[in-house]
Amino acid sequence: MKHFMNQLQPKASEPSSVSRRDFVRVSLVLGGGLMITVAGCGPNGEELADGPSGGTSLSPNAFVRIDPQGRVTVISKHLEMGQGAYTGLATIIAEELDADWSSVSVVGAGASDTLYGNSTIGGMQGTGGSSAIANSYDQHRKAGATARAMLIAAAAKQWKVNARELTTEPGVVIHAASERRAPYGTLVSAAAAMPVPATVPLKGPKNFRYIGKSKGTPRVDGVAKGNGTAIFTQDVKLPGMLTALVAHAPLFGATVKSFDATQSKAVQGVIDVVQIPTGVAVLADNFWAAKLGRDALVVEWDTSVANTAGSKEIMASFHALAGTKGMPIRNDGNAEQAIAGAARTVEASYEFPFLAHAAMEPLNCVVDLRKDGATVYNGNQFPTIDQAAVAKVCGLTQEQVTMETVFAGGSFGRRANPKSDYVVEAATIAKAIDGRAPVKLVWTREDDMGAGYFRPAMLHVMKGGLDKSGNAVAWWQRVIGQSMMAGTMFESKDGKDASSYEGASDHVYAIPSVFLDTHYPKVGVPVQWWRSVGHTHTAFAVEAFIDEMAQAAGTDPLAFRRELLAKDPRRLAVLNLAAKESGWGTPLPAGRARGIAVHKSFDTYVAEVAEVSLVGGTPRVHRVTCAVDCGIVVNPDIVRAQMESAIAFGLSAALYGKIDIEGGRVVSNNFDRYRVLRQREMPTVDVHIVPSTEKPTGVGEPGTPPIAPAVANALLALTGKPTRSLPFVG
C-alpha cells in the first residue's frame, strides 16, 4: 500500500510526466494487489508470480502474497473506512502465517464476488453489517496457515528433513535440531512450486501471538493517516483529470427543465458543462473553477413531481397512521387483551428524525473511462454492485470495469448505496464527455447532506401492561416509517422490511403477550442504512420503554431487566458487567444520574451505562461504561476504539442529529446547521470486553444502539420525565 500511495501522492515540485496509461500500469504494479483486477486474472498462484522487485512471489490464495524480500501483502476484501478491517484481517492472516507484523501491509482487493464474497450477505462482496471479521475469520486463518505450510514444505525439501520437525517464529522457518533458520523471503520461490495443501492445521488459541493481544498489531494504516500520505478518493490524481461538480435539484424528484451555461463556461478553468439525469455537471481543471462554474449556472427545474413535504409534515403523517392496523410481525399471546386487563398501563410514542451519515469525506468518485474499459477509484463498499452499475452506464461488460479501492474517510453505510447513486453519477459524467478525460466527481458538504439517503424518520407507538405486583404482562408496539429496502435488490417479496423492526420484534424480555406491527408509508425522501441500521431506533424504543415500565412498576431499571432476561445469559452478562463497572447503585454527585441500556445487534451484545447531568437544561454526558461480548476478540484495542467511536456517533445523533426538511428542501446541509459531537462533549468511555470462545462477531456498529436510550434513561432517573423525541437538544 505504501508504494501505491507514494505513486498516487502528487509531488509538489515535479509535475508528473507519466502518461495516463503508464500511470495506471505503474501504480498497479507497485500496488501489487491491484494487479489482480487489471491483469484480468485471478490471484491464484503463478499468474501473479512476479513480485514488485522481480523474482517469484508466493500467492497461495486470493488473500495473501509473500515476496522474495519476505514482505507480506494482505489483500483485503473489505473496505477500510475507519473500522479497522485492514488491521483485523491482516492480524488473522499474520497469526496463522506466523508473520513478522512489521513486514505486513494491506491493499484493497479488486471486485469479485467469487473470490471476495461475504457469506453474511449472500456471497456478494461488500463491507457492512459489522461482518468483516465474522465472515473472514475461518477463511483467513486457513489462508495464512496455507502459506505457512507451503513455506515449511519448501524448507523441509531444501533441508531434507521431515516437515514435522520444523517450527516457525515470526517470518522465519526453524529446524531446531540442526539450528537452521530460513527467513520466509528466501523460501518464497521454492514454496511457490509446492502444491497448495487442501487442508492445513490451525493454531490452538493458547498459541496465539497476535489474536486477542492488545499490543503487537498496531493499525497498518496508522502512520499514513498521521502524516497526510494516506490516499482517499478525494486525493486520487490522474493525468489530465477533470473535477466535476453537479448542480443538483433543490427538491427530491425534481429534474432539469432548462439551463444556461454561458456564464459558467466563461469561468477560467471550466472545460465543459453537460446535462445528466441528476442535474447539470460542470467540469473544470480544478475544484474551485468547477465550484465557481457551478455557482454561475442558471438552471430551471421541473418540480412537478418533486417532494415538497417537510420533516414536520412527514412525522405528522406517521402519527395519522398510528391508529391503523399495520403488517403484523410478532404476536405472542394477546397483548391488547392483556393491556385491557392490566393493573397499570404505560403508553409512549417515540419520534426519530432523518439523519445524515455526514462522514468527514464528502462523497466523491473517480472514473477513468477509456474505449476498452473503465477504472473506478473509490472507497468501494459494494464493489461488485458499483462495478455492474458503471458497466451499464458506460456500455461495457462488468469485466471491463476495474475497481480500485482506496481509503474511505468514513462512510457509516453511505458508500454502500444499493443504487450506486454517486458512483453512477460519476460514470454518467465520464460517459457524457466520451471519456475524453478521467473525471473526479466531488460533492460539496451541501451536496452530500442534501442528497438524502438518510436514516429514515421513524415513529414507534408503544403500550405496556403491568400486573398488581409490577410484573410486565403485555407489550404492544407499532413501528411507522419508510422502508429503506423498498425498490432495491434487498427488498423482500412479502413486503416486510426487517430494518424497521430488527431489534424490536425479536426482543427477548420475557413478557407473556407481545405484539408488533409495521407501516411502511411512501415518502419522497431517499433513505438508506446508517451505522447499525434498524437498531438505531428499535434499541431506543425498546430500552427507553423498558425503563418507563420499570418506573411505573416502581422497580430499579437494572433489577427490572435482570428479572426479564434470565433466559439470555450473554445479554445478562454484559448488562451485569456494565452495571458493576459503572458502580450502579452507588451514590453520585448531586444532579447526576445513571441510565442503562442493553442491546444485541449483528450478533454482538453491548450494554452501556451513561452518567448524565443537566447543564442549563441541556444534557451533559460525563462518563459511559460499556461492556461488550463479540465472541473471540481479534484486536482488543480496535474493539475498544470501535466502542468509543460508536458511542460518539450514537451520542452525536441522540443529542443533536436532525435533518430538517422544509417545503421539500433540506435546510440542515452543513455542520453549521447539522450539529455534531465535538471534543468538549465527548464523555469518558470505559470499555470492558467479556472473554469468550464463541465465534467472532462484529464491532463496527453494535456500540451505537444502546447509547441514546442509556442517556434517555439517565434523564428519566434525573428528572422523572421521559424523553420521547430525538434529538434531545434543540
Added chain:
Amino acid sequence: MATILINGQSREVAADPSTPLLWVIRDIVGLTGTKFGCGIAQCGACTVHLDGVPVRACSTLLSSVGSKAVTTIEGVAASDAQVVQQAWIEQQVPQCGYCQSGQIMSAVALLEQKPSPTDADIDAAMQGNVCRCGTYLRIRAAIHRAAEMKRASA
C-alpha cells in the same frame, strides 16, 4: 500569479486572489494531506498554519496569505510535530483518518502555545476539529502524551 511560501519553499501559483488557500494547496501546489470537509470553517479538516497560527484553509483567501509562511501536514514534521505524530501512533488515534491532518495541525499549534495544556485548553483548542469517527478521547490522550514527551526531551 501570486507567490506563496509553503513548507519552506517559495511557490508561484497561477490562481485568482479570491481562491481559498485550501484549493491552492490541493489542486495547484498538489499537496493532498490537507482535507476538504465542509468549506465553511466548521470542521477543521483543512487546518494549516499561517506563521504558526492554525487557520481554516477553506476560508482563507489566497489574497490574505501574503508573505506569511504556510505550513501543511506534509511540512509540519520538521518541527515538534514529530512528537505529536508519535503520540498519535502510541494512542492509536486514527480511524478513517480523514480528519487527522487537521487534528494534528491544531494539536501542534496548541502545544506550541501551551506546553502543558489542561483538558479545558484541549477542549478550547480542538473544538473546531470535528471527528465523525469519534476519536476525541484518544486525541486528548495523545496531546497529553505529546506534552509529556516534549517536556521530557526539553
